[in-house]
Amino acid sequence: MESNKLKIVPILKIAICILFFNSTVANAQQLTLRKAYELMLENNGEIKASSFDVKSMEEEQKATKGLRLPTVSVSGTYLNLDKDISANLNTERDMVGGLLGIPDPASILGDWNFSLLDKNVGFASADITMPLYAGGKINAANKASKIKLDLSENKHQLKEDDLTINLITSFYRLKLAQEAENLRKEVYETVLLHSKQADKFFENGIIPEVETLNAKVALSNANRELLAAKKDVELATTALKNLIGIDSLETISIALNSPSILKPVDQFQDQMLKENIQLKTIENNKQLAKVGVQVENSDYFPKVGVFGKYLFWKDNLPLASTKWLAGISLEWELFNGFQREHKIKAAKHKVSQLEALDKQARLNLTTYTKKLYNEIEKQLEQIKSLKTDETFAKKLKFMRTRAFEEGTGTSLEVVDATLKLNEIKLHKIKALYLYNIAYGELMVRIGETESFLNEN
Template identity: 35%
Template sequence: MLKKNRTSVIVFLGTFSFLFVRNVEAQTLSFSEAYSVMHKENSLLKGIEKQKEAHQYTWKAEKGLRYPTVKAFGLGLYFNRKIGADLNDFRNGVGSFLQIPNPEVLGNWDLTFVKREMAFGGFMATWPLFTGGKINAAIKAGEIRKQIGEKEFENTANKLISELAERYFQVKLAEEAVEVRKQVLLGVEHHHHNAVKLEENGIIAPVEKLQADVAVADANRELLAAEKDAKLARVALANTIEVDAVYDKLTTDFFITPQLESLEYYQEAAINNNPLLQKVELQNQLAEQGIRAKKSAYYPTVLAFGQTILVDNSPVGFGWVDHNDKPWVVGVGITYTLFEGLKNKNEIKAAKATKESVELLKAKAQKDIVTLIEKLYQEIQKHQEQITSLELQEQLATELVRVRNKAFLEGLAASTDVVDAEMNLSGVKLLKLKAHYDYATGLASLLEYAGLSNEFLQYTK
């Protein structure tokens, strides 16, 4: 028994050790992997997808307007008494007048018009044959709404790629900034160590060592602030991809594309592919169908109809129902509105005004997006040029730190000179990181408005 318990403990400890190793082992998360999680889990995307699905089913429902409608009907009645007339006395009088010995040969003249219990049922069908184009317009409008739903889904998906780029590379920026702050702290701590030694040997004044103390304190404070920013950036990223937390190491680095396409390429792509512009065009088409639907009121409506009674227990001879033959009727009906207070005329004018409004908004939206793409394109180029320039500045700033530290040890530079050199180097590094971040997010926005957001995923593989 003891041996069995010991074996269980060993197995448990072994399992715990395996799980612990897996937990402490660093996991990785690329941009493409983050996108896959977001595309699967994001509630906003799921909600828009359900709206798109609703538009599809609504369109299918409107297509049913072309087909006949068949309905079953039934009715049951109960009266507190039957309605009829006993004419047997009148029959007897007629028999006497005609000198008939037995008036009963004339039959039973006790007639029932309505029994206490009555029920009947059957089927009826209607089929629109001509509606002046109203049904065609309704079906086409449903198809357009379905397409609008698809464009709304595409637009949301593109926006989420841009948002993911912003949040993902915000984490990269924040964590790279933490590393820069750590390097600054190491640099000023090294300088502080030198300052302490030089002060002890009477080579520098105490104020120089005090300046080194302040530099270390400032570097510590900025490092703590950078670490908090990094934690907050991960919370934002987790919110975008809708997971509880992101503890993984982000493996997709900042990048520079070898060469962008021409400005005209992205502007033309926007006109052809931007979901918002395509949505406006579809709304224009939808307004056109609204005009056609209103104009259909000027035409008559023609429909076929039919009805049959299958079940009936009304009195024999009452109405036109014959129990020995199931009645049915078929026919064609036509309706035409002669006057409705100019309602339809004004509705047509309203539909035309809506179409004209959509056309004007479409033209304005195209100009705005083309202008925005030019702005984003120029900004991306500026960020790329800035990165190139900052790389040279970083080389100079690194060399300046080395020279200032050497000069300080030789008594040729003050403590502030060394600290300033360290701050200058860290500032250049942070500017370069920010330029990389602006480049990545700017490119994501450019591709979003050009309707090419999926291309961003190719740059981040």
């Protein structure tokens, strides 16, 4: 008895593990919108490329900070001339000898042919330079690098938002295709059952043969539409897999949410103008243009710096007796052909240009928000109307089917009622699809991506 218990325990453990594994696999196959979003951020090549641009600008900003620090370098030179550099003063020596009454200046005063520099000469030095004042150009460069980093981050966010909207559209398009396939399958099965009933009624002499032919034509059409719906599902699945970077996709877990608008359009518009990345990008470019004006103005001021040099090795340099030197340098360009004035005006025109773009962008975004909001309201009205139509169509189908079964209705009437109900259902799920993608796009553009993902 004890041995049997020992055998049962491992079997139970194995069974529990199998159940747990199957449950895990089943859950893994259910791809949610949030999980798809995370996979897209992790795998999409465009987002990866954009993130590298941000990292590059981070390093550029760090490099710009180095403008405030001293520059230290080591340099060396070795020369080989065709001959020594010398100064022959023997003529001057003879003249001096004549003035002094020396009969033989060469023997008394010696050879005045001096070697100033050997033909082989070399030296090496360590140098240091550091700017003290550049008219504000260094501060402007650091401001510009920070703004450029912000611009790269905005560009990355815009790319992420664009792809997120594509993801929402692709995800709901797949859901729409699946729902359409289910409806087409339901229609096919309904028409198939009706066709079989029509055959039986014809065999029993209840209906004429023409009614069976109508049913067969409707069945063929339903089968063709079902095959087309399956292809739509395959295409939507492939598009979604490519976007999020996965090889296989079994099922998705998402509902076509019931429409609701929580706040009026003006609140959405205010949030759009406050949070939209495009406006932030224009503002950053405007700040960058203002920094450009500061850079051009800096040319009116002198540039001041310090420098130092240490000569730690020399060869055949008799004239260079010192080992180090230090000093301060100043450069002040007083006139450059009015280049500065025109460059400043050009930089100011750039600021004005961006101010005009900002004004127009705000108008465009206000209109864009209203457009999305109107689309949401339109689909709300469509769904409300289609729900009423669906109720009537279901009742009509029921009545047409009963009339056909009692021999007082025709096959065409049943098929027509079935297709009408299916058409209304398709319109309803399409309206739900359009509502969800319009609402999703609006939420992404106002910076509420996380909020939208939490709703799905």
